[in-house]
Amino acid sequence: MTLWNIVLLSSAAVLGLKLLGYLVPPSFIERPTPARVAALLTVALLAALVATQTLQHGTGIAIDARVPALGVAALLLVLRAPFIVVVTAAAAVAALLRLLGWMS
Amino acid sequence: MASSSAAPAPDSERSSAVRASLAVGLAVSAYGLSFGALAVASGLDIWQTQVLSLFMFSGGSQFAVIGVIASGGLAAGPAAIAGAALLGVRNSLYSMRMAPIVAGPPGPWGWARRLLAGHWTIDETTAVSTAQPSRRGQRIGFWVTGAVIYTGWNLTTLLGSLLGNLIGDVRMFGLDAAAAAAFLGLLWPRLSSRQPIAVAVGAAVVAAVLIPWLPAGLPVLLAALVALVVGITNWLGRRPA
Numbered sequence: 001m002t003l004w005n006i007v008l009l010s011s012a013a014v015l016g017l018k019l020l021g022y023l024v025p026p027s028f029i030e031r032p033t034p035a036r037v038a039a040l041l042t043v044a045l046l047a048a049l050v051a052t053q054t055l056q057h058g059t060g061i062a063i064d065a066r067v068p069a070l071g072v073a074a075l076l077l078v079l080r081a082p083f084i085v086v087v088t089a090a091a092a093v094a095a096l097l098r099l100l101g102w103m104s
Numbered sequence: 105m106a107s108s109s110a111a112p113a114p115d116s117e118r119s120s121a122v123r124a125s126l127a128v129g130l131a132v133s134a135y136g137l138s139f140g141a142l143a144v145a146s147g148l149d150i151w152q153t154q155v156l157s158l159f160m161f162s163g164g165s166q167f168a169v170i171g172v173i174a175s176g177g178l179a180a181g182p183a184a185i186a187g188a189a190l191l192g193v194r195n196s197l198y199s200m201r202m203a204p205i206v207a208g209p210p211g212p213w214g215w216a217r218r219l220l221a222g223h224w225t226i227d228e229t230t231a232v233s234t235a236q237p238s239r240r241g242q243r244i245g246f247w248v249t250g251a252v253i254y255t256g257w258n259l260t261t262l263l264g265s266l267l268g269n270l271i272g273d274v275r276m277f278g279l280d281a282a283a284a285a286a287f288l289g290l291l292w293p294r295l296s297s298r299q300p301i302a303v304a305v306g307a308a309v310v311a312a313v314l315i316p317w318l319p320a321g322l323p324v325l326l327a328a329l330v331a332l333v334v335g336i337t338n339w340l341g342r343r344p345a
Contacts, residue, residue, distance in 0.1 A: 021199020037335030048311035048327035069281035090285030094278030
């Protein structure tokens with residue numbers, strides 16, 4: 001599978017799912033279980049991506065500068081900082097810690 | 105202004121919808137910069153990065169693709185596609201909600217409007233639109249937010265990928281931590297009650313525990329089972345009255 005295959009297939013899948021909603025009858029959304037599963041699916045995937053993006057290193061786990069950076073991001077989210085500030089601050093914390101040689 | 109009707113004047117409807125659209129649109133567009141930079145850092149070229157922003161156009165799914173590719177390479181391709189698609193399922197629900205508002209009357213251009221509306225149906229357009237009190241405001245909110253974000257997100261993606269190419273080592277600039285923070289930022293507003301919080305914690309633990317045992321990308325997909333189990337049993341959820 002080439003990178004282009006991945007880019008095009010995933011784009012087609014996501015676009016197709018958006019268009020699907022304009023084709024199916026809206027009664028589906030009013031049933032509580034599918035609506036709840038879809039909402040929780042988003043939560044589960046994003047939380048899993050937070051975990052892997054913070055901890056994964058190759059095929060193992062590494063506790064490095066990403067962990068304190070994520071802590072700062074969480075703190076800023078509690079303080080209702082805008083998204084771009086949160087992301088930039090996390091990058092700055094990780095970069096600074098690595099520059100100082102405190103955490104790899 | 106001489107308005108004889110008790111309903112809000114059309115001009116104020118429009119200006120409040122446009123104001124909300126611009127505020128949300130510009131804020132969201134800004135983080136296309138981080139997407140562009142992270143995408144080239146994960147191995148995509150500028151064209152592939154731009155195709156994601158032009159055609160996929162859904163932040164969470166785009167970050168998922170590059171996140172999985174960055175850790176698992178081409179071998180993780182199927183997991184990257186599945187992850188992006190599963191994250192995109194919520195857009196189907198938004199489309200169902202938005203269809204009666206924005207699809208408009210059938211006609212020679214009806215299908216084109218539906219296609220564009222479908223393409224622009226994302227978290228932000230749905231949120232701005234459904235927050236407007238009138239049908240007209242909802243339509244304006246959807247289309248203006250969509251136009252601002254689509255333009256801004258694609259321009260900042262390009263700028264980010266050009267800048268990202270100048271940056272050699274991703275880790276030196278903390279871009280790996282920025283990706284983790286981006287996912288946390290997308291997750292945060294959804295943690296509104298005990299049920300999503302429990303799912304988030306459960307899914308994060310499942311994914312972290314599975315990292316050493318499975319190829320990159322699969323821990324994320326298996327963590328989605330937590331949502332399935334909790335969603336179907338409605339554990340910690342509100343019982344229907």
